[in-house]
Amino acid sequence: MRILVVGKGGREHALVRALAESPGQPEVFCFPGSAAIFQLAKPVAADGLESLIEWMKANAIDLCVAGEESYLVKGEGLANLCQRHGIPCWGPPKESAQLEASKEFAKEFLIRNGIPTARATATGSFEEALAAIAGEYPTVLKFDGLAAGKGVAVCPDETSAIAFLDEVFTQRRFGPGRVLVEQCLTGPEVSVFAAIVDEQYLVFTPARDYKRALDGDLGPNTGGMGAVASRRLVSQEMLDQIEREIVRPTVAGLRKEGLPYRGFLYFGLMLTPGGPQIIEYNCRFGDPECQAVMPLVRGDLAAFCLAGAMGELRRDLISFDDGWSVCVILASAGYPEASRSGDLITGLGHTGDFRVYHAGTRKNADGDWETHGGRVLAVVCGGVTRQEAVAKAQAAADLIQFDGSQRRRDIGILNFD
Numbered sequence: 001m002r003i004l005v006v007g008k009g010g011r012e013h014a015l016v017r018a019l020a021e022s023p024g025q026p027e028v029f030c031f032p033g034s035a036a037i038f039q040l041a042k043p044v045a046a047d048g049l050e051s052l053i054e055w056m057k058a059n060a061i062d063l064c065v066a067g068e069e070s071y072l073v074k075g076e077g078l079a080n081l082c083q084r085h086g087i088p089c090w091g092p093p094k095e096s097a098q099l100e101a102s103k104e105f106a107k108e109f110l111i112r113n114g115i116p117t118a119r120a121t122a123t124g125s126f127e128e129a130l131a132a133i134a135g136e137y138p139t140v141l142k143f144d145g146l147a148a149g150k151g152v153a154v155c156p157d158e159t160s161a162i163a164f165l166d167e168v169f170t171q172r173r174f175g176p177g178r179v180l181v182e183q184c185l186t187g188p189e190v191s192v193f194a195a196i197v198d199e200q201y202l203v204f205t206p207a208r209d210y211k212r213a214l215d216g217d218l219g220p221n222t223g224g225m226g227a228v229a230s231r232r233l234v235s236q237e238m239l240d241q242i243e244r245e246i247v248r249p250t251v252a253g254l255r256k257e258g259l260p261y262r263g264f265l266y267f268g269l270m271l272t273p274g275g276p277q278i279i280e281y282n283c284r285f286g287d288p289e290c291q292a293v294m295p296l297v298r299g300d301l302a303a304f305c306l307a308g309a310m311g312e313l314r315r316d317l318i319s320f321d322d323g324w325s326v327c328v329i330l331a332s333a334g335y336p337e338a339s340r341s342g343d344l345i346t347g348l349g350h351t352g353d354f355r356v357y358h359a360g361t362r363k364n365a366d367g368d369w370e371t372h373g374g375r376v377l378a379v380v381c382g383g384v385t386r387q388e389a390v391a392k393a394q395a396a397a398d399l400i401q402f403d404g405s406q407r408r409r410d411i412g413i414l415n416f417d
Helices: 010-020 049-058 078-084 103-112 126-133 158-170 236-256 289-296 301-309 386-398
Strands: 002-007 027-032 063-066 120-123 139-143 152-155 179-183 189-197 200-203 207-209 212-214 218-221 226-230 262-272 275-282 297-299 318-320 324-331 355-358 361-363 369-371 375-383
Touching: 002 010, 002 049, 002 301, 010 027, 010 289, 010 301, 010 355, 010 375, 049 078, 063 078, 063 301, 103 120, 103 179, 103 275, 120 126, 126 158, 126 179, 139 158, 152 158, 152 218, 158 179, 189 236, 189 289, 189 301, 200 236, 207 289, 226 289, 226 386, 236 262, 236 275, 262 301, 289 297, 289 324, 289 355, 289 375, 297 301, 324 386, 375 386
Parallel strands: 002 027, 002 063
Antiparallel strands: 120 179, 139 152, 139 179, 189 200, 189 207, 189 262, 207 226, 212 218, 226 324, 262 275, 297 318, 324 375, 355 375, 361 369
């Protein structure tokens, strides 16, 4: 089997490794990829979606796996182009990917299908947004489009709300777009992932990510400073409720509204005192949750994704480890407000019972690894218990050094009794 993974970050590094480790030993390619990914996968000679499709046809690619969300909605859409040219794609078409690409679209879908979610108002200007907030703080402000995980602000007061609205409407940090003013929910968060094949689905191992930059959930929001994953993360009763009230109605809603779906769907949830409510959809695996979840997947992920892309949900092809997995992100100096590149990374030669996924690295002129982005590396360890996985992940992270390195030391500890 010949597989192409589309994307370039830590999530794609984890997907590439999981696919490459499948029993059938598929030949894996990646676009646009990275120096670290190309140690496992082969590069692709393409410069955009159209040329990528031509390359896949010329190189007899059996399966395209969408890792990065932007390609799903760019131009005609990755999955749409694959379908037109007869290439099985594990990832939804552009019209269905609006669940992630537009917060307003997703909110309307949730309301139409009676799925529990926070009340919200869509606004098109600075003044409209302030009026919708109506002095009720804390409030959640969401940029309507894709923003690489940085388009959401939990605002405790008017000062923080004005600062975010200025970024969106005045500075146009994320480009043109509207803002959703949303009720602020309370409770622990959990990320649930499902592989969806038309009207069928399979729920993967749930995870919890840590968005704030500093220990204790302090500091600015980031793309994610780490994650913990386990089938034991939440009770079976809660998982059953999430499936009954959120996952199943979502799949039914997609079918009812004529939105085809074959691929991973991420459910970002808040476990409120009144029950689980959905915060957001992502039409692919989360990052860094993917790096924590993939090591817990057993079986033939490559064959599973190919079967799914061709319309068959093969539950028998994969299973899930019952243990725990902890992912610790090492971020560069200045992150998340900025990021510093060019700092030499040492310690990557260490081996042991851990995995390191590259998110923002490159090779310098001497062939050594250096930083090249905000989130640099993800260090992942498993354990029979959560405490064991936490200790092993932090110990493994201690082995890797670079100037300005930042990390949280409460991943897998905070928000647990």
